Amino acid sequence: MSYKIYIPRDSSALSMGAEKVAAAIQAEANLRNFDVEIIRNGSRGLYWLETLVEVATDKGRMAYGPVKIKDVTGLFDADFLNAKPHPLFLGLTDEIEWLKKQQRLTFARVGITDPISLDDYLAHDGYKGLRNALNMVGTDIVKTVTDSGLRGRGGAAFPTGIKWKTVLEAGAKSHIGLGCVAETKYVVCNADEGDSGTYSDRMIMEGDPFVLIEGMTIAGIAVGATQGYIYLRSEYPHALITLNAAIEAANKTGYLGENILGSSKTFHLEVRRAAGAYVCGEETSMLESLEGKRGLVRFKPPLPAIEGLFGKPTVVNNVISLASVPIILDKGAQYYADYGMGRSRGTLPIQLAGNIKHGGLVELAFGVTLRELLYDYGGGSYSGKPIRAVQVGGPLGAFLPESQFDTPLDYEEFSKIWAVLGHGGIVAFDDTVDMAKMARYAFEFCAIESCGKCTPCRIGSTRGAEVVDKIIAGKDTVKNIQLIRDLSDTMLNGSLCALGGMTPYPVLSALNHFPEDFNSQTIVKVAA
């Protein structure tokens, strides 16, 4: 008989040796004359257990992990192919508490299917959303997305449906008096996931690329765009391979290209590699980059929805926003909107990172608290020391102290405490962290990544780092802290985009919540 084994091809799994483990298992199976079929799936997102090896049984998939090369012989000796006990045995994968408690909508297939197998995608509810969309008019597709309450998962949390509506109507206006000449429009997927502590976009692109392709195709059909681009970070070589393989498969089978599934609709898709500029995650800078220019931020208005790529109406959405669209079109707006709290509807793929024991992908409805995530899921710090601070939402997100860990994950609740959810990345720091150094780093990072177009960001970031250096050195601390506050005020209000405009979040939150790290005994007032 043939045994089916699942070993992830996800780059985090590869970073822990998955490729070598797969080769070793194949070699050992050959040696022992076992017929094995190794499927390279995406990761289930339990990263501290990578390389997670699963064996298919009639009861379901059984997991072993973390498997290292040295464990392979022992696993065969213990007869793991028949799910027999071994120190690394974890039982049924689906029953692992960490995974079982999650609400995986966007990540429903990640880690389960072979990411580049279209058949596997179709067998797991793939392309049902697109089939529904093909029987709907654009305005109805847009209405469904609007009613689902989906908001941009890249960080800005702007309602996706409203953005689409603007693009849809931008085209309609140009029809007036022009007969049926359709204006060129674009769908651009922002896959420039540069925030430290985030990797959900990467997991989707490596683990279930078809869901992103389907989401973009639906967006194209909804607004009348025929060309899509995925702007992918250059740091993700494995995602490039899976995306291109999936796009090729979709083109060959009529899910992309001309006359999609016989509907007379057209949608072409191409991956474009970014080139290591963090600011190109800002949508207008990304559009400049796609046009082959320096990634300088544009003034808004005009909005990209009206004048975007090459001056045409353009939908710009993050990977997770677009990957959440298929399930909404498949199961309906209400199904998605039933998850969540307040104005934050649906689920958020949360990424646990930094000094955390059980790091990985936790998809849950909005409303879960930071404390639950850090301790119930994360298991506390990796070092075993107390978690002193967490940074939520990437390098432009605020640092939160322990007293704020009971805040529920909700866009509005976070803005009440002058913090952001961003792209859902949570980076934990133990009590060895020096918050003045983190504030300095925030300025330094902004200086390295600033596009240079506006002065508060270009000059402010460099001056900010210099002033924090003086504070760390104990020079005129009181005066210099005031100077940091003034500078932050200028950057917050005077920058052209979020890079300069939000660098004060990590800086001021570090200063407000951890004044003892700034050579300052003064209790400072929390900024409003």
Added chain:
Amino acid sequence: MHDLQTKLDALIAEYQHKPGALLPLLHAIQDNLGYVPEWSYASISRGLNLSIAEVHGVVSFYHHFRTFKPGRHILQICRAESCQAMGSEALEAHIKKCLNIDYHQTTADQGITLEPVYCLGNCALSPNIMLDEEVYGRVSPTDLDALVAELDTEVVA
């Protein structure tokens, strides 16, 4: 040099008609030559109907593109917050000392070019490094020494 020019011309011909062709072309050049040499700017500017200043402006804007020939291997150390929380600073200091170079420099034997990187998207397994096209997670200074030692053996062999 003559061969390189031929290769460059072929790449320009392949990419010049793409919308927004410059970045894909620069990637193709760097993938093929290992860097984007300054002598290529004139041909690129002719092929894409841009000024040499525009080409230079784009190449110099993006961290990914380099205008010098790198070492045989490129070692990137992640400097972002998640890796800092897991001791990446010690890792940086260690490797700089061992290789006796700073960021953006190449070892004397042309073996390794050291670069900083800001997030490799492997933040649940920090600290991370990328060696050529492969990411390694939960890297200790000892692990890094072993990886580098393996490279040196390769070079000798």
